[in-house]
Amino acid sequence: MRSEPARLRFEIGARDGAARTGVLQTRHGPVKTPAFIPLATKGTVRGLESHEVAALGYEMVLGNTYHLFVSPGPERIAKAGGLHGFMGWERALITDSGGFQVFSLAHGGVANEVKGSGRQGGDQGSVVSIEEEGVHFRSYRDGAELFISPEVSMQVQAALGSDIALVFDECTPFHADRDYTARSTGRTHRWLERCLEWHEREGPVRQAIFGIVQGGIYEDLRRESAEAVSSAAVDGLAIGGTLGRDKAEMREVLSMTAPLLPEAAPKHLAGIALGLDVFDCAVPTRLARHGVALVPDPDNRFRLDLRKSGHTGDRDPIAADCPCPACQNHDRDYLSYLSRAEELTAVRLLCIHNLTYLQELMVHARAAIEAERFNAYSRAVLSGESPWTA
Amino acid sequence: MRSEPARLRFEIGARDGAARTGVLQTRHGPVKTPAFIPLATKGTVRGLESHEVAALGYEMVLGNTYHLFVSPGPERIAKAGGLHGFMGWERALITDSGGFQVFSLAHGGVANEVKGSGRQGGDQGSVVSIEEEGVHFRSYRDGAELFISPEVSMQVQAALGSDIALVFDECTPFHADRDYTARSTGRTHRWLERCLEWHEREGPVRQAIFGIVQGGIYEDLRRESAEAVSSAAVDGLAIGGTLGRDKAEMREVLSMTAPLLPEAAPKHLAGIALGLDVFDCAVPTRLARHGVALVPDPDNRFRLDLRKSGHTGDRDPIAADCPCPACQNHDRDYLSYLSRAEELTAVRLLCIHNLTYLQELMVHARAAIEAERFNAYSRAVLSGESPWTA
Numbered sequence: 001m002r003s004e005p006a007r008l009r010f011e012i013g014a015r016d017g018a019a020r021t022g023v024l025q026t027r028h029g030p031v032k033t034p035a036f037i038p039l040a041t042k043g044t045v046r047g048l049e050s051h052e053v054a055a056l057g058y059e060m061v062l063g064n065t066y067h068l069f070v071s072p073g074p075e076r077i078a079k080a081g082g083l084h085g086f087m088g089w090e091r092a093l094i095t096d097s098g099g100f101q102v103f104s105l106a107h108g109g110v111a112n113e114v115k116g117s118g119r120q121g122g123d124q125g126s127v128v129s130i131e132e133e134g135v136h137f138r139s140y141r142d143g144a145e146l147f148i149s150p151e152v153s154m155q156v157q158a159a160l161g162s163d164i165a166l167v168f169d170e171c172t173p174f175h176a177d178r179d180y181t182a183r184s185t186g187r188t189h190r191w192l193e194r195c196l197e198w199h200e201r202e203g204p205v206r207q208a209i210f211g212i213v214q215g216g217i218y219e220d221l222r223r224e225s226a227e228a229v230s231s232a233a234v235d236g237l238a239i240g241g242t243l244g245r246d247k248a249e250m251r252e253v254l255s256m257t258a259p260l261l262p263e264a265a266p267k268h269l270a271g272i273a274l275g276l277d278v279f280d281c282a283v284p285t286r287l288a289r290h291g292v293a294l295v296p297d298p299d300n301r302f303r304l305d306l307r308k309s310g311h312t313g314d315r316d317p318i319a320a321d322c323p324c325p326a327c328q329n330h331d332r333d334y335l336s337y338l339s340r341a342e343e344l345t346a347v348r349l350l351c352i353h354n355l356t357y358l359q360e361l362m363v364h365a366r367a368a369i370e371a372e373r374f375n376a377y378s379r380a381v382l383s384g385e386s387p388w389t390a
Numbered sequence: 391m392r393s394e395p396a397r398l399r400f401e402i403g404a405r406d407g408a409a410r411t412g413v414l415q416t417r418h419g420p421v422k423t424p425a426f427i428p429l430a431t432k433g434t435v436r437g438l439e440s441h442e443v444a445a446l447g448y449e450m451v452l453g454n455t456y457h458l459f460v461s462p463g464p465e466r467i468a469k470a471g472g473l474h475g476f477m478g479w480e481r482a483l484i485t486d487s488g489g490f491q492v493f494s495l496a497h498g499g500v501a502n503e504v505k506g507s508g509r510q511g512g513d514q515g516s517v518v519s520i521e522e523e524g525v526h527f528r529s530y531r532d533g534a535e536l537f538i539s540p541e542v543s544m545q546v547q548a549a550l551g552s553d554i555a556l557v558f559d560e561c562t563p564f565h566a567d568r569d570y571t572a573r574s575t576g577r578t579h580r581w582l583e584r585c586l587e588w589h590e591r592e593g594p595v596r597q598a599i600f601g602i603v604q605g606g607i608y609e610d611l612r613r614e615s616a617e618a619v620s621s622a623a624v625d626g627l628a629i630g631g632t633l634g635r636d637k638a639e640m641r642e643v644l645s646m647t648a649p650l651l652p653e654a655a656p657k658h659l660a661g662i663a664l665g666l667d668v669f670d671c672a673v674p675t676r677l678a679r680h681g682v683a684l685v686p687d688p689d690n691r692f693r694l695d696l697r698k699s700g701h702t703g704d705r706d707p708i709a710a711d712c713p714c715p716a717c718q719n720h721d722r723d724y725l726s727y728l729s730r731a732e733e734l735t736a737v738r739l740l741c742i743h744n745l746t747y748l749q750e751l752m753v754h755a756r757a758a759i760e761a762e763r764f765n766a767y768s769r770a771v772l773s774g775e776s777p778w779t780a
Contacts, residue, residue, distance in 0.1 A: 337461070
């Protein structure tokens with residue numbers, strides 16, 4: 001870990017057990033943590049303008065290096081003033097390394113394992129070869145052969161001009177054996193050094209770098225990786241890779257990995273809705289596309305499927321007292337109809353609802369940590385109370 | 391024509407040549423004319439909430455009886471407080487009769503002729519038979535056989551609770567010969583009487599009815615129809631049917647038909663962007679879906695295709711000085727990328743732009759008529775000036 005306030009400053013605030021609040025001070029303003037980070041995968045949060053995402057209270061979004069590399073390409077975005085200028089987003093921006101998407105092509109199941117079983121649609125290209133130097137793959141758009149390596153990833157992220165870049169790593173699938181995982185983790189560490197070398201030499205001076213801890217489900221490999229990444233000149237840490245075959249195994253991997261990381265470091269969890277300081281997740285926007293709203297209903301995995309029957313004539317909002325326009329202006333009857341009719345208005349309204357719901361969850365979690373009642377808050381939410389009343 | 395202010399009052403304002411301004415006073419507030427009426431085909435204007443459509447300045451939208459009849463059905467909408475309550479729209483509402491869609495199934499080409507060559511997608515069901523009593527057709531959703539007649543159409547529109555209902559008519563294709571058109575127009579007149587009888591007996595007391603003048607491209611049939619419809623107990627008139635095989639023929643049919651109609655009546659033109667007092671059109675929202683923006687560019691039919699190449703690096707907005715968020719917040723480079731990536735955000739922004747553009751066109755047309763400079767305004771707009779500067 002290095003400490004370069006010019007790149008990124010992380011101020012830890014209140015603590016309550018293992019939980020904590022904090023503020024990431026970026027070039028583009030503060031990000032209060034714990035924070036959920038909406039995906040602006042292809043340069044837009046689904047259906048929303050950037051100023052609307054800011055109005056929901058979000059202080060950071062995640063841009064997808066793989067997608068933006070394939071189209072419209074880093075040169076075009078750089079000319080537009082980086083991803084901030086291109087999409088008109090004035091707050092903090094984090095970019096992933098592209099590794100997750102590239103390796104999900106190779107390992108097939110990774111994306112589905114980590115991100116749920118949703119359709120991966122546009123992501124389906126093909127990997128030609130994985131080498132020490134980098135990965136050759138085909139564009140899902142036009143079949144053109146593309147190459148991504150630690151250097152290319154950092155170069156693209158430099159062009160995107162994100163406040164926080166992630167290093168290029170291999171995301172190993174949970175079914176990889178110990179031997180494969182060990183070799184892959186070793187390569188990820190060598191790639192980390194190449195990322196940092198390129199960035200030191202040619203990267204934007206004020207762009208912060210997060211290293212990624214791999215090691216699969218093997219405690220010794222996780223420990224080895226935590227030590228390697230923590231001792232590198234990174235500004236923060238992300239826990240990467242497939243964390244296990246189910247939620248129990250995921251919790252096990254997380255709880256063995258988190259204590260291995262330096263206390264002071266800001267920590268990011270990629271791909272999964274279970275947070276350290278910062279986490280991103282495709283779920284709220286992907287669910288919206290499929291007509292599913294997040295609701296305080298543990299019996300149904302906190303989901304309300306508006307495309308299922310049974311909502312006809314239902315005059316209740318999606319979630320009582322939710323401050324979003326979907327809940328303030330409309331009932332389940334109408335939203336269910338709109339969603340089944342596959343109207344854009346429904347996707348947008350559900351997106352706004354789901355992002356509001358997660359933002360409320362975070363705002364009230366931070367308040368609960370500050371009031372040293374995070375356990376009670378967490379229990380209440382898990383047992384079905386609304387974030388805004390728990 | 392009848393004159394029942396309780397249903398609808400039409401106040402003619404300024405005149406300038408043949409053009410005029412006016413105000414339709416409906417149960418749900420005033421509609422300044424000439425007015426463009428956005429389509430809320432399936433109970434929403436594409437990608438927008440009702441309050442957003444109102445914020446763009448629109449005072450009336452059009453609900454589609456055929457689509458809403460097939461799904462979610464009139465009972466469900468009636469229980470939600472009519473279409474106003476269902477979609478949360480508090481201003482004036484006009485509904486078509488369903489005839490246009492039903493007959494476009496039968497005559498195949500009608501919808502494409504009248505509405506342009508766009509994909510008709512969900513509209514493709516099939517007509518089983520056209521009889522004096524009404525039309526049997528199959529639902530495009532589940533193949534169920536449905537029946538629509540003058541009485542059913544009025545009943546559905548009563549359930550929708552629109553401020554203005556249109557009578558059920560047959561929309562004849564331009565390639566129909568004189569004989570078919572004459573027989574069809576006769577049936578349309580008999581259906582008009584049945585609509586009025588049903589409405590008199592069972593319709594909402596304060597719902598106004600517009601009759602529809604048919605007659606194809608034949609001047610004597612148009613005259614006959616104008617007389618028949620004008621002498622019926624209707625509150626306004628619509629010019630219906632296919633108006634010709636091209637714009638020149640359309641202008642000819644319109645200019646022979648319009649003078650045949652009573653001066654005092656509010657007049658609606660269905661399906662085509664060329665107005666009398668009120669007109670509706672699918673173009674602005676359909677174009678948005680296909681990445682096309684309306685712009686002051688007569689050489690390109692006032693269209694800018696953002697999915698074509700050539701916009702990379704273009705820092706200009708879609709239209710200089712346009713007050714919409716697409717033009718205020720973004721450049722062609724970004725919007726072109728978003729639209730090619732088929733992002734919802736692009737469809738929504740282009741929808742808002744196109745509706746803003748048409749609303750500006752109307753606002754400034756009304757001002758020009760009031761200032762007795764409508765001809766100059768019209769010439770300026772047709773030669774490429776922006777509505778807001780012409």
